[in-house]
Amino acid sequence: MGSPIEILRAHRFRRWVAILAGLLAASSVAALVPGWWCGRDADAWFDGDSGRVRGLAEELVAFEHADDHLREGGAGEEITGMWGLLAHQMTALGLAQVCLTHPEWRERFAPIATRAAAKSLRPEMRDVFTAAWNGEDGLAVPDSPHGHAYLSYPALALGMARLVDPAFPPNLAAQDDALVASYERRLLASPTALLETFPGEAYPTDVAAVAAAIAVHGRATGVDHTAVLAHWAQQVRAVQIDRGTGLLVQRMGVDAHAHDAPRASGTGLGAYFAGFANRALAEELATGLFHQERNILGFSAIHEYGQASDGIGDIDSGPVILGISVSATGFALAPARAFGHRGIFTRLFRTTDLAGLPLRSGNRLRFANGGVIGSALLLAFLTSGPELAA
Amino acid sequence: MRIPATQWLRAGWRLIRLPLIPIVLYLALRPVLAALSERHGFGSPDGMSVDYLAVAATLMALRIVLLVIVPAYLSYRVVAYTVTRLLRRGDSQNQSEAVDRSPDAITANNSNQQS
Numbered sequence: 001m002g003s004p005i006e007i008l009r010a011h012r013f014r015r016w017v018a019i020l021a022g023l024l025a026a027s028s029v030a031a032l033v034p035g036w037w038c039g040r041d042a043d044a045w046f047d048g049d050s051g052r053v054r055g056l057a058e059e060l061v062a063f064e065h066a067d068d069h070l071r072e073g074g075a076g077e078e079i080t081g082m083w084g085l086l087a088h089q090m091t092a093l094g095l096a097q098v099c100l101t102h103p104e105w106r107e108r109f110a111p112i113a114t115r116a117a118a119k120s121l122r123p124e125m126r127d128v129f130t131a132a133w134n135g136e137d138g139l140a141v142p143d144s145p146h147g148h149a150y151l152s153y154p155a156l157a158l159g160m161a162r163l164v165d166p167a168f169p170p171n172l173a174a175q176d177d178a179l180v181a182s183y184e185r186r187l188l189a190s191p192t193a194l195l196e197t198f199p200g201e202a203y204p205t206d207v208a209a210v211a212a213a214i215a216v217h218g219r220a221t222g223v224d225h226t227a228v229l230a231h232w233a234q235q236v237r238a239v240q241i242d243r244g245t246g247l248l249v250q251r252m253g254v255d256a257h258a259h260d261a262p263r264a265s266g267t268g269l270g271a272y273f274a275g276f277a278n279r280a281l282a283e284e285l286a287t288g289l290f291h292q293e294r295n296i297l298g299f300s301a302i303h304e305y306g307q308a309s310d311g312i313g314d315i316d317s318g319p320v321i322l323g324i325s326v327s328a329t330g331f332a333l334a335p336a337r338a339f340g341h342r343g344i345f346t347r348l349f350r351t352t353d354l355a356g357l358p359l360r361s362g363n364r365l366r367f368a369n370g371g372v373i374g375s376a377l378l379l380a381f382l383t384s385g386p387e388l389a390a
Numbered sequence: 391m392r393i394p395a396t397q398w399l400r401a402g403w404r405l406i407r408l409p410l411i412p413i414v415l416y417l418a419l420r421p422v423l424a425a426l427s428e429r430h431g432f433g434s435p436d437g438m439s440v441d442y443l444a445v446a447a448t449l450m451a452l453r454i455v456l457l458v459i460v461p462a463y464l465s466y467r468v469v470a471y472t473v474t475r476l477l478r479r480g481d482s483q484n485q486s487e488a489v490d491r492s493p494d495a496i497t498a499n500n501s502n503q504q505s
Binding site: 010022029030033034037038063078083084355360374 | 423428432438449454457463464465471
């Protein structure tokens, strides 16, 4: 037997070894478990698991049905304005992408995609833009010299619904034709390939949506838009991308004078839209976007600003916390999946899973913390790929 | 010496009783959020509501606790306990061997062999 002092020393030694081993185990587990848990579904989404895709698509179908009931009620409680435009547009795009991947579901989802696209074209969805143009409704003035680039969002939704819905209504097809003809004319007339969204303000992201609408119209109708799309791509590379960061300048004048910094949120959504029209350009934008990735313990998020600039959040980026943009992080999922970046997709998805809180409810799957807009955006981004230009 | 089954159960209960609280709360609130988020949320038909925001924020906090703190706490307790026991066992063996090699023990052993 040792002396009491030796026993005490041995006891203390054991205690410290146990504490150190425990702390090592605790920190290893804290570093590994959250990433593993939140990334469990990443591969399934990346590979287009039909159960998950169908569940999220059904969630947006339920939203469109609920929206129809609210409209029938006439109380004006349905979602309108910019958020309504985005929710219906992204629902239409997501459902159309699902139809392209799963033609056997076309009968179920294509009519809903068409309904969502038609809603995105309603006047109450664009009233903020109409007001900004002093009451000039872009849809009513196809020959206007003003850009009205915001109408590219419903135009793209219409084009995608038209692509997948054999019963696409002729009146909507005529509106799609008129919008695309107007955009083609405006874009060719603009030396910088920039069209205004608001008076004096052009957003390269919105112009990427213009190009996407034109490209999808070509696919749906067989009309050749090669010249205008080549002009757009050339000018994006020439004046809209910041050479230092590879990001799109967020806001510009039509003279290509920058009104804002190069930013990841605009680039992320721009990369998704550009993919409809020009795969190589979309990949270039995605490369710039992925340079903004910040990774902690397997969870990724996208930094909004490049090295030379800084700023606060706005409606485009969502909240910017420690430089991280909520919107850009979500947008980046689309090019990550579409261009096969499984690692980046997985890291971004972990963050989406942690913050979005995916929940199953019956045959539906939703991201509970994102609301309808979050779920609509994620349907479009998590199924991105089949819409890519050849 | 074997530890009686009730002592094992008590030790197990002491280990899990704290983590059990956030687990039970999370499991109870999850279906509540599933029901609330059916019509509430950003852009959803009934918009944002205080109930939805409160449940979503609580569930989010619980999720982080369950993903980070609970596994870290459990692994700390299990590893610290296991290491302590292994070291104690090693010390006991060393002490037994030391007693076997002591002069008194050798004398006693020799006298046993002579008799």
